[in-house]
Amino acid sequence: MGEVILKMKEISKAFPGVQALDKVDFEVKRGEVHALMGENGAGKSTLMKVLTGIYAKDSGTITFEGKEVEFHNTRDAQKAGIVIVHQELNMLGHLTVAQNIFIGREFKKGIRIDDRKMNEETKKLFDRLHIDIEPTETMSNLTVGKQQMCEIAKAISHDAKVIVFDEPSAALTETEIEELFKIIRDLRKQQIGIVYISHRMDEIKVITDRVTVMRDGCYVGTLITEECTKDDIINMMVGRVIYENPKEKSMVAEDAPVVLKVEHLNAGKMVRDVSFELRKGEILGFSGLMGAGRTETARAIFGADAKESGDIYVNGQKVEINSPEEAVKCGIGYLSEDRKRYGIVVHKTVAENSTMACLGDYVRGLFINKKAERNISQDYVNSLATKTPGVDELVVNLSGGNQQKVVIAKWLIRDCDILIFDEPTRGIDVGAKNEIYKLMNRLASEGKSIIMISSEMTEILRMSDRIVVMCEGKKTGEISIEEASQESIMNMATREIG
């Protein structure tokens, strides 16, 4: 680790009604990987947005390479050598890798774009980073992980001195994360300062040198990663130690009836001949790598996407499900992995979102019975401990975990007995995550049956009664929680079946 390259001192930023940042200190040294942690809404992103000039700070100073600086937009920051690698990818799918990396600053030969030179430069860049991607490959043919590598390469090609990674691993598989870490270690060797934002505790321990924790817009403290434990960090983040205990054996009764049976389901390339059973009160984990076809399977069952063949039985009865409407009628609810896009309606209130799936029950004559709607919503806000100023609050103003609870409430109010939770804790902070776990266990014990799709191995092992593993659209294994281990699941997740 070298000297301090970036120092943010007593940064404050207020939005109407909220003190988003309150005198926050943060620094990065050359050749250091510095984790920035905190629950959702702790102010991590705001701090990084102040750093890169997206927000103007109210007070405080930013010192970069010994000089006080103030950026007015991301381009200013980029020029100085501070870049962000965003969680969402900003790549154009129909262009080649090289064209994407040099977009906006293409090499020219006369008035023509010099593709050959761009390819050569990209190759050089990739070699330096030990990335194995062909510069002439079309971007959309790459996996999410590879695309992320390109994004990182692009950031570095801007001659970056400080790189901010905003939850880079959220969409990556275990192997891709390994590759990412290799690159990060390389960058560290090259004396680049790295800010690493992530919710995944395991990664923090593996890759970072120091951890700075924020809570409610305030600086809590900085630890040296080697010298602290997971619990130390969690304690600083939430001010209390909590973790739902992992499951050691199945909680499902021997004679629990089968509530959902799927036979030989086929839908597109990603769902090939999938069969499984779900029993009453069971949490059935769906494990597998990114792109294994788990979400596609769920969507096909739910009728969100068309299926080609296969039979679905609910409580022993064969059902035809060709649209979400029919699925909901069968008592199936689906929590999407992408809450913002598929879960909540941002312009509507908590109450209005809660009754979205069964508004018909809250109509009296021609009109919506808003009082009843508010009451039922309030009941579920109480029982799920959703943090909201009130049921009339716009759902967009809630934090990720609480939005998730509103979506769960939507299905509970609809009285769905079969719930498909697709990555239920993605992008949710530790405290809220734990509450979601508790809630799922409670629902299961109350007789609801849950399919939980998750890419986090620890989550699968902590929550499931039984685990189905998929790989490339096929079911490659099924294992009970008693027999399951990380290794056995990983084995099945990478196994090819002819």
Added chain:
Amino acid sequence: MNNREKSSSLAEIRGNFGRLGGVKLGKIKHNPIVKKLGFNRIILCCVLVLMYVLFCFTGKNFAGLPRILSALNYVYFLGFLSLGVTFVIGTGGIDFSIGPVMFCAALVSGFCLTSHGMPVLLCLLISILVGTMFGIFNGYLVSYWSVPPFIVSMASMNIAKGVASVFTKTQSVSWPQGVDANGWFRKLIKVGDFPVGLVIFLVFAVICSVILNKTRAGRYILSLGSNKEAVRLSGVNVRKWEMLAYVICGTMAGIAAIFFVAAYTTVQPGYGDTYNNEAIAGCVMGGTSMAGGLASIGGTVIGVFIIALLQEGILALGFTKDYQLIITGLIVIGAVYADVVARRRRN
């Protein structure tokens, strides 16, 4: 202040008011009464009154009842178009066919009256029916076939014009005058000097507002405008509700046709597209977001009044109809830009 400045300042008021006032404005905005009425709507009302006063001082013979009644004639048919299109814009769609559909409805029903001697009441119903048919056509294509609303409504705009021309053999149609036995329908807008039309229009506005805010249809229409996929995945038949918005819009265009002929009697085939812009301007100015999900009937009503007053005022100031086109065009851009700015600030 000339008219062109006027129109751009309108947009500015909508776009910049948040920045102009600072703390004091913030206080006013959070006053419970203001919140209930809607800050934007109060501003719009002020603009409306200001415009009227301005025209009274600068225009020739602008003050007085005749001008108001004349402006109201414009309000009626435009108002119905605007109310209808509010639903469609609420779903995040758009309908560019409403003006020509209104003309088509007026021409087809008028032709039935003048050339086939059908009873007036039946002809009025035919007018509404024609509008509804176009609504069903647009709505079905948009929601069940997923054809972009922009394309669908552009195409049906031309279809409406064509149908009207074919039906009337490219002749204009004159509905009966008020003194005729068949002219009773003109009382729909005015009995003596009493503006019956205004009452009917406001009643319809209230009904629309109730539909939008208090019924399942309105809830789903706005919700799917905000996030269609989320609503679909909640097990809602989004196609049905999306189509309904277009059907309401078409029916409203059919009703607008009645009020158009009640005010102006004569309809010519091949026209009507200028009213698209005006209706959409009134709607968006009133706070309905082009991105869908947010709509305000109250705002639309005020927006319509402003547009109608502007049309009247421009003529009173001695400008030709061409200037009306220019100014309404600028207003549409201004209002939509203000919406874009507001959305960006929200994010």
